[in-house]
């Protein structure tokens with residue numbers, strides 16, 4: 001925690017820059033969506049910032065960051081606050097710096113040209129707003145989180161990892177999926193540094209621990225006419241076969257392939273009437289020209305298309321993708337708050353067999369929800385059986401059992417990067433942190449070289465984490 005005097009001195013230095021020490025504001029701006037995890041629900045409650053700062057421009061951000069550096073005030077950067085792992089919670093007080101006012105598409109390398117390349121936006125730009133701006137030109141982002149309507153692009157790069165589009169394009173970390181990042185250092189005279197090539201991954205998914213992202217440049221792809229489909233299969237094995245086959249059909253343009261075993265379809269009030277009780281469901285987004293191929297594959301696997309509409313026009317009142325990825329658990333928990341899952345990555349070799357094996361061997365634990373995605377150059381999927389949380393010991397036990405069954409587990413019930421195991425934190429990341437954050441003020445407790453506090457120990461699981469061959 002900072003001293004009252006240092007916060008007072010910071011306030012003086014902020015001058016007219018929007019800031020607040022109102023307790024209610026501090027509480028609400030110190031939370032993200034960590035309550036989705038029963039492990040984090042109580043653990044992170046009450047961890048609040050001491051000051052909230054909302055710069056309106058990059059220049060104001062620079063002044064605020066310089067002042068924090070001068071007074072050695074810890075900094076937690078905040079986008080829309082939709083992170084689920086408590087990444088956005090200030091673990092040691094200090095300042096929450098909200099960057100949501102830094103918005104706008106500032107470079108659109110495709111505007112008016114036949115062959116666009118990339119789109120560049122300020123960090124606080126809402127992800128869906130970027131697509132809204134470039135789609136009239138016939139282009140869109142390769143991928144976005146299921147929270148695209150709320151999440152900022154900087155928050156997605158710093159806190160997210162994949163999403164809608166990943167079944168075609170891979171995850172954010174895969175080479176070529178982030179073109180460039182502009183990062184501000186936390187020094188008494190902050191610098192702006194442009195990262196390209198492999199360096200982007202050093203800051204990506206670092207929870208804002210080794211630099212403040214100010215601009216993001218991403219590759220674009222043709223914006224097809226996307227259709228949403230709700231597909232039922234009598235058996236989960238058929239849904240799995242279809243999901244793997246459609247993802248391995250490179251000519252079929254798809255954006256999301258989200259299988260849910262029985263009884264999970266019944267947990268979505270909007271789909272329960274479409275999918276016969278007892279059956280599995282796949283939520284799918286496909287380009288209109290690929291729908292005939294989808295129909296072939298559905299029929300070949302004994303399924304039935306129960307509903308189809310243009311993107312965003314469903315009777316369920318939201319884009320279909322808001323029922324997939326992180327949103328699925330949100331819907332399940334509306335029915336039963338105790339439900340959780342683990343972020344298990346399935347082996348790429350014999351993927352279909354692994355999906356079926358886990359489904360059968362862990363049937364007693366709960367029904368499986370998966371998201372198909374490419375990662376590190378090959379097809380995989382992530383997810384796990386959905387089960388009722390009982391205790392940290394139960395979670396550890398299930399983690400070990402699923403790993404013995406061949407899955408690779410990232411711990412999404414911790415805000416500590418090393419314990420999560422989704423992002424490698426090696427010498428390069430640590431070196432960036434020393435250079436970009438020499439006083440160690442950013443994201444304290446989440447990515448320090450040695451973290452041994454109560455949060456690390458009480459959220460630890462015996463998880464293997466993920467590793468990457470191509471993008472390391």
Ligand SMILES: Cc1cc2nc3c(=O)[nH]c(=O)nc-3n(C[C@H](O)[C@H](O)[C@H](O)COP(=O)(O)OP(=O)(O)OC[C@H]3O[C@@H](n4cnc5c(N)ncnc54)[C@H](O)[C@@H]3O)c2cc1C
Pocket residue numbers: 032033076077078079080081082083084087088099123144145146147150151152153154155156157158159160161162163164206207208209211212213214325326327330
């Ligand atoms: C229902 C639900 C569904 C989700 N679905 C997906 C999904 O499909 N795919 C996926 O990858 N994630 C998903 N997520 C988690 C994901 O991290 C967020 O939805 C989103 O991408 C984060 O954006 P945000 O603006 O809310 O960031 P925040 O939550 O505000 O921040 C996330 C992290 O990044 C840091 N940060 C924010 N801005 C900056 C910056 N400018 N510089 C440095 N650090 C910064 C924060 O300190 C924090 O550690 C989901 C979450 C929910 C609740």
